Amino acid sequence: xxxxxxxxxxxxxxxxxxxxxxxDENLLPPLNGQDIRRLYELLVxxxxxxxxxxxxxxxxxxxxxxxILGQEAAQVGSAFALEKSDWVxxxxxxxxxxxxxxxxxxxxxxxxxxxxxxxxxxxxxxxLPICVAVGTHIPHAVGAAMAASYxxxxxxxxxxxxxxxxxxxxxxxGLNMAGVFRAPVVFICQNNQWAISxxxxxxxxxPSLAQKAWGYGFExxxxxxxxxxxxxxxxxxxxxxxxxxxxPTFIECHTxxxxxxxxxxxxxxxxxxxxxxxWREKDPILRLRRFMTQRHLWDEAYERHVQEEATAAVDxxxxxxxxxxxxxxTEIFDYTNAExxxxxxxxxxxxx
Amino acid sequence: MxxxxxxxxxxxxxxxxxxxxxxxxxxxxxxxxxxxxxxVSRGLLAEFGEERxxxxxxxxNTIIGVAVGAAMGGLRxxxxxxxxNFALLAMDQIxxxxxxxxxxxxxxxxxxxxxxxxxxxxxxxxxxxxxxxETYFMHAPGMRVAYPATPADAKGLLKTAIRDNNPVMxxxxxxLYNSKGEVxxxxxxxxxxxxxxxxxxxxxxxxxxxxxxxxxxxQAAEELAKENISCEVVDLRTLAPLDAExxxxxxxxxxxxxxxxxxxxxxxxxxxxxxxxxxGCFDSLRAPVRRVSGLDVPMPYSRKxxxxxxxxxxxxxxxxxxxxxxxx
Ligand SMILES: Cc1ncc(C[n+]2csc(CCOP(=O)(O)OP(=O)(O)O)c2C)c(N)n1
Ligand SMILES: [Mg+2]
Numbered sequence: 001x002x003x004x005x006x007x008x009x010x011x012x013x014x015x016x017x018x019x020x021x022x023x024d025e026n027l028l029p030p031l032n033g034q035d036i037r038r039l040y041e042l043l044v045x046x047x048x049x050x051x052x053x054x055x056x057x058x059x060x061x062x063x064x065x066x067x068i069l070g071q072e073a074a075q076v077g078s079a080f081a082l083e084k085s086d087w088v089x090x091x092x093x094x095x096x097x098x099x100x101x102x103x104x105x106x107x108x109x110x111x112x113x114x115x116x117x118x119x120x121x122x123x124x125x126x127x128l129p130i131c132v133a134v135g136t137h138i139p140h141a142v143g144a145a146m147a148a149s150y151x152x153x154x155x156x157x158x159x160x161x162x163x164x165x166x167x168x169x170x171x172x173x174g175l176n177m178a179g180v181f182r183a184p185v186v187f188i189c190q191n192n193q194w195a196i197s198x199x200x201x202x203x204x205x206x207p208s209l210a211q212k213a214w215g216y217g218f219e220x221x222x223x224x225x226x227x228x229x230x231x232x233x234x235x236x237x238x239x240x241x242x243x244x245x246x247x248p249t250f251i252e253c254h255t256x257x258x259x260x261x262x263x264x265x266x267x268x269x270x271x272x273x274x275x276x277x278x279w280r281e282k283d284p285i286l287r288l289r290r291f292m293t294q295r296h297l298w299d300e301a302y303e304r305h306v307q308e309e310a311t312a313a314v315d316x317x318x319x320x321x322x323x324x325x326x327x328x329x330t331e332i333f334d335y336t337n338a339e340x341x342x343x344x345x346x347x348x349x350x351x352x
Numbered sequence: 353m354x355x356x357x358x359x360x361x362x363x364x365x366x367x368x369x370x371x372x373x374x375x376x377x378x379x380x381x382x383x384x385x386x387x388x389x390x391x392v393s394r395g396l397l398a399e400f401g402e403e404r405x406x407x408x409x410x411x412x413n414t415i416i417g418v419a420v421g422a423a424m425g426g427l428r429x430x431x432x433x434x435x436x437n438f439a440l441l442a443m444d445q446i447x448x449x450x451x452x453x454x455x456x457x458x459x460x461x462x463x464x465x466x467x468x469x470x471x472x473x474x475x476x477x478x479x480x481x482x483x484x485x486e487t488y489f490m491h492a493p494g495m496r497v498a499y500p501a502t503p504a505d506a507k508g509l510l511k512t513a514i515r516d517n518n519p520v521m522x523x524x525x526x527x528l529y530n531s532k533g534e535v536x537x538x539x540x541x542x543x544x545x546x547x548x549x550x551x552x553x554x555x556x557x558x559x560x561x562x563x564x565x566x567x568x569x570x571q572a573a574e575e576l577a578k579e580n581i582s583c584e585v586v587d588l589r590t591l592a593p594l595d596a597e598x599x600x601x602x603x604x605x606x607x608x609x610x611x612x613x614x615x616x617x618x619x620x621x622x623x624x625x626x627x628x629x630x631x632g633c634f635d636s637l638r639a640p641v642r643r644v645s646g647l648d649v650p651m652p653y654s655r656k657x658x659x660x661x662x663x664x665x666x667x668x669x670x671x672x673x674x675x676x677x678x679x680x
Contacts, residue, residue, distance in 0.1 A: 087425070089421075116456065116458065119456065119458060121457075121460065128457070129453070133448060136449060137449075139417020139418050139420070140421035140424065142417070142418050143418030143419060143421025143424075146421070146422055147422040147424075150403060150422075151425075169413060170413060173411035173414035173417075176409055176411065177408065177414050181406075335454050336455050336493050336494045337494050337496075338454075338517045338518045339518075341546070341594070
């Protein structure tokens, strides 16, 4: 008997806005001029926040910090599609998402300076703690989504991670389980081509990450991650599907880590400068600015205003972070358990 | 009080709690249709439906991971690991997430979840399916570990575990599932965490044990009584929190102690208990604290060799007699 084809996987890529700022009119999401300006302002604010973080780290005022430079559209664009009540399980390189959802920037600075109170999400936001262990939060997102569907909540769950995380067992087990139980979860992978010094082709022999979703029985899509309209549109579609019982979606944001892995890294030791220069041409902010210029949404005066506002907001956040009162050392015991054991109580006394 | 098996007592605890609180769900491998590899979830699917009793793919790490996520999302999941041996596949989720998330989130979430895990040796299941990993879990701050010896404790502790707002590692001994005992039928009869149970009082020596080792210790005490050695048997019931107060008080009274542990001796929980005794009542001791432990080898497959590796009643009797004879 001849072999027959029992399935085949088509890998879609979505691109709406090209590096010159030209957009595909048919695919543009329904955003008005005000929305587009808001997106631009969030991109600028995210980049300003990030640049300041790098400067603070050099001055010893922040700990090791992972820059988001070049990945702002993937973060702002996806978060802009979320509702505040949605649950977000971040990894460690999504500060643009935090800022877009209104997470206070001073808390982010506090966290990266080593003050874990910075992870105390303000009420009204459902952003879970930053997960530095690669990919281990993927099962949590699936579980929260399963809980949401059992409880009949309308919330969707979003989980962010990098290309490196897709090599983890947590990724494979987590996506498999999400598929089996049709959990209302959207997986957003920022494929920034590098996992510290390991390039994309060492994480997988597959040409895309998006196609992996096919193996778990749900849809995957690659989007130009530096194209904020494509990211926004794909996320919105996936969230609607999740809310309507359509199950999970995997979105691969094809982007690039312009900066070093963290402030403890020197990427020039392992990657060619031409590659970085190439991707700088595809900068997400530049391309949105070009688009806005065409539509008369941008001029020099507006730019000055946006920059000034961003700088002022970041100044204020740094000030607030650095003037936060010091916690008591005994607080290290406060959240280890709902009740402390007698031994912990004794140790707490000794510390205090 | 009705008499029932350890298995049925656990099953009844699950049913009573699930009837009381719809946020309790049971997830794991073969827990629904098959009713659990040791039949502890018998009848749950029929009574509570697929919404709450869910067969998962074979993904231990993610079974625990999704339970963590669901607990954050407002449920009280009871996740079953087919056996405790497979907890090793899930150690990252257990140690790095389940026990730390409340801390790392500044107390903003509780993780009211239970991992049920059958374990222990003695069924000729060889090196990878007979382990006693209790010490591994006790080591992590933020963890609660229960390990009942009797049907009554099994029911009362599991109910407490389910109602607790902390994550609980609930260990069950595979060789105890068929053991019988009286069990309170009052659905509000709970066994508190962090309270040892003096299962036999005595005056000459204290035997500290847990789970199946408690049963063996009681048998040893019976034999030793014939030789006029009066043993007090203290059952830990929860390994974390550890109720040192009760066993230290007992040793203060008797002046001698033997700790029985099924796990490997090196870094085994018996070392921790011995230290607590030295810290708590060194001056009352009339002999060094002795440990009866599993041998430091992977579990052999052969029945005879397996017996050699797990503490037996005769081992406990011998060590108690040596401790009684010790002159210091
Ligand atoms: C489980 C685990 N393994 C290794 C590390 C060390 N580590 C931190 S970030 C990183 C690379 C992650 O790459 P990717 O997922 O692509 O995210 P990116 O850093 O590019 O945003 C590694 C290996 C870790 N934090 N956790
Ligand atoms: Mg990467």
